[in-house]
Amino acid sequence: MNRTIRYKILSLFNIYQPYPTTELVFTSDFELLISLILSAQSTDATVNKTTFVLFKVANTPESILQLGVKKLKYYIKSVGLYNTKAEYIIKTSFLLLNKYHNKIPDTRIEIESLPGIGRKIANILLNLLFNKKTIAVDTHVFRVSNRTGFAIGESVIKVEKKLMKVVPSIFKKNIHFWFVYHGRYICKARKQKCNICLINKFCEFTNNNAI
Template sequence: MNSKIRLKILSLFYINQSNPKIELVFSSDFELMISLILSAQSTDVAVNKATSVLFKIANTPKDILRLGIDRLKSYIKSIGLYNMKALYIIKTSFLLINKYNNKIPKTRKDLESLPGIGRKTANIILNVLFNQNTIAVDTHVFRVSNRTGFAKGKNVKIVEKKLKRVVPSIFKKYINFWFVNHGRYICKARNKICHLCLIKNFCEFV
């Protein structure tokens, strides 16, 4: 796919959704981090349902530690891998208090040093909270990038590297959310809805 086609695709997404938002519901930096830890191999809908109750009880690192791991598990047990995620949240809360003065770190290195925070999650945090032009590549972004021909790669790191190279700076902050929504609702892994596709005239899927 050439740069002109990519620009047309990005322009269509921008016209259709000029200010895309993450679908996780949060009201603080810490709430976003916890929601992202919980969202691994789970849906935003499931996470939002659990956190709508949890955050009324505990939505700061201190509150989480006071809650304790067993009670924390009781609030998130509807989410996959909740035992491991509860441990990540407890450990991360402890580190935020004792190493980062209750603040979310602003560097990739520090973010990825926290339990439960990988490269994709760090990219989302840097993008959403700190307005950096990072591009998170999850399964939806990976699928849409490869299927459409926008940025092909055998793994997420290759796709991320290509996206960073071919996406103009003005669109880098948004492309993750555009591709996530497109992959979630239109360009689905199964039963894709091509006749409703915004970019069907430019897609290289055969």
Template sequence: MNAKKRYKILLLFYENNPNPKTELIFSSSFELLLSIILSAQSTDIMVNKTTKILFKIANTPEKILKLGLENLKYYIRRIGLYNIKSLNIIKTSFLLINKYHGIIPKNRNELEKLPGIGRKTANILLNVLFKKKTIAVDTHVFRVCNRMNFVKGKNVKIVEQKLLKVVPSRFKLNIHFWFVLHGRYICKARNLQCHICLIYDLCEFKQKVI
């Protein structure tokens, strides 16, 4: 795909949704951090149902540690991989208190030292909390990029590197959420909604469903 077409696609997304947001519900940096840890291999809907209850009980590192591992497991038991996620949340809460004075670090290296936080989730935190022009590539972004030929890559790291190179600076802050929402509701893994696609005429996917 050439640069002119990419720009048109991004401009359409911008005009349709100038301020895209994560669908995770949170009211503090720590709540977002926990929601992101919980969201791995789970849906935002399930995470929000879980955190709606959890955050009333514990929504700070101190309260999480006071809640304890077994009680935390109980509150998040409906989330996939809840055992390891509970342990990661406890460890992360401990580190935030004892190493970072309760403040979420603002750089990638430090974020990725927190249990349960990888490159993708670090990118989201940097983007949402600190307005860094990072581009997180999850399964939706990876699928959309490859399918419509926006950029091609065999893995998420390659796709991220290519996106950082070709996406104009003005769009970098928002492209992750545009493509996530597009992949979640329109350019789905199955049951494609090409007939209502905003970028139908610009997409280079050869097997569009009309």
């Protein structure tokens, strides 16, 4: 795929969804962080249902620590890997409270040093909280990038590096969310909705007439 086609694709997304963001529901930086930890191998819908209850009880590092790991597990048991995630959340809350003065650090190295935080979550936090032009690559972004021919790579990190190289600066803040929505609702793993796809005519997917 060439530069001109990529620009046309991103321009279309920008017209139809000029202010994309995560579907996770949060009211603070800490709530976003916790929601992202919970979102691994769980849907945003499930996470939102879980945090709707959890955040009424505990939504700060201090209140999470006061809740304790056993009660935290009870509140998040509907999400996948909840035992491990509970441990991550408790440890991360402790670090935020005692090392970072209740604030999310603003550097990649510090963010990724928090338990349960990998490169994808770090990219999302840097993007949403600190206005950095980072591109997080999850399963949806990876699939859409490769399937459409927009940015081909056999690993998440290679796709991320390719996207950082080929995506114009003005679109870097939003491309993650555009591709997540597109992969979640249109360019799905199965039964792609190519017949209603916004970028159908630019896509290099060989089966782009699938329903």
